[in-house]
Amino acid sequence: MLIYYKSCSATGITEEECGKHTYKSVRPLLKYIHQIKEEIENNNNIVGSKDKEIKQLREKLNQRNELVIEELRAQNEFYRKTIKELTRNVLLIKEEMGKLSSNAFKIQDYEKQLEKQKKINNAKDQQINEVKNEIGNCAKKLKSCKEQPVCTDCSHFADAPGIHKIIPNYDPVDVLCDSVTAGPGWTVIQQRINGKEDFDRKWVSYRSGFGNFDGDFFLGLEKIHRLTRARPHELYIHMEGFDGIIKYYRYDQFAISGEDDQYRLITLGKGEGNATGDFLRFHVNEKFTTYDRDNDSHDFVNCAIYHGGGWWHKHCSYRYELQQFNETN
Ligand SMILES: [Ca+2]
Incomplete structure (x- = not known):
């Protein structure tokens, strides 16, 4: 005897066909399976959506990476040029330092010469100050001399005859002044x-x-x-x-x-x-x-x-005032 098992589904037709047998017992299972299938489909949809989102994010990430890489390249080029410029400047600085080093000895010589010149200048300044002081003293003496009347002859001592020092030109001379014999201010x-x-x-x-x-x-x-x-x-x-x-x-x-x-x-x-x-x-x-x-x-x-005495003699016959003193003079 052959038995043909006709599978049952959760559709209404099957339910009608299989309702008489086991449908009633498997129906919940079939519903559950159907729900699982729907959930799987939903999950598949979600996964597809997520994959799409992941793909978009990857594309954005790639774009971002490309920008970053480009920026890094630009920075790298800038640094490379900067390093090249700095290297050139370092060479120039080294060259200048070499020149400065060679000039350092000259500068030391100049400094020594300058120090020596300073000493000479100080000595000259001191001499100048000494001369200025001397000039100042001379000026004071000159002012004092100008303030003091120069007595060139006995007329300055008309009221005080006697022995005085006069300065007829530049050297002082002691003289006897007389204001009685012939009037005031005579020099004897x-x-x-x-x-x-x-x-x-x-x-x-x-x-x-x-x-x-x-x-x-x-x-x-x-x-x-x-x-x-x-x-x-x-x-x-x-x-x-x-x-x-x-x-x-x-x-x-x-x-x-x-x-x-x-x-x-x-x-x-x-x-x-x-x-x-x-x-x-x-x-x-x-x-x-x-x-x-x-x-x-x-x-x-x-x-x-x-x-017998000195005189402006022409001949020897005339009298004069410097011959020997006797009762006939
Ligand atoms: Ca003579």
Whole structure:
């Protein structure tokens, strides 16, 4: 006996065909299987959707990777160029450092020279300061000198006759000032009041002067020359005899030359007085003569020896004021 089993399905027809047999017992199973099949289909759909999403993400990722790679390439190129530039700069720096190194010795030499020059400059600055100080001191002295009146002759001591120091030109000279004999401010170049001084002297003695201001003296040819050269001078000759009679003669211009011209009597100017005759004028333009230096005009005689005293002798016959002091002078 053959039995044909006709399978049953969950469809309505099968249900009708198989309802009489086992359909009732397998029906839930068939439903469950059907649900499983639907779920599997749904899951397959979901998987397909996920695969599609994964594919899209992969494409995005690939695109992103390509961008990153491109950016990295660009950066790599930039760094490569930068490294190349830096390398070139390093070479240049090395080259410059080499030059600097070679110049370092020169710089050291320059620094040594500069240090030496600084010392020289400091020394010069010190010298300049010393000179400035000296100039300042000189300026103070000059100002002090300007503020002090320079007494060039006895006129500055008209109210205080006596011994004073005057500066006729540049060297000071001690002189005896007289404001009684002929008025104020006269300089005494010769004085004979007691006969104690010997006037029969050598040339050097007449040149330098001799005697004392409180007695007989001669101021000296060199000083008289400096006085009369510095400014115009008058000459006043005052003579008082042992009988008390006073004679005088006054000349308005008196000057003698220097030693190189033997202290020649250059001029007397105009003269006037109560003495007998203008005896001194005879001697104008004569050189000074002493017993050891004959400058007079006498061809055979030294008048200083003849008369016993220095003078501007022309001949030996005229009286003068430097011969030996006796009761006839
Ligand atoms: Ca002579």
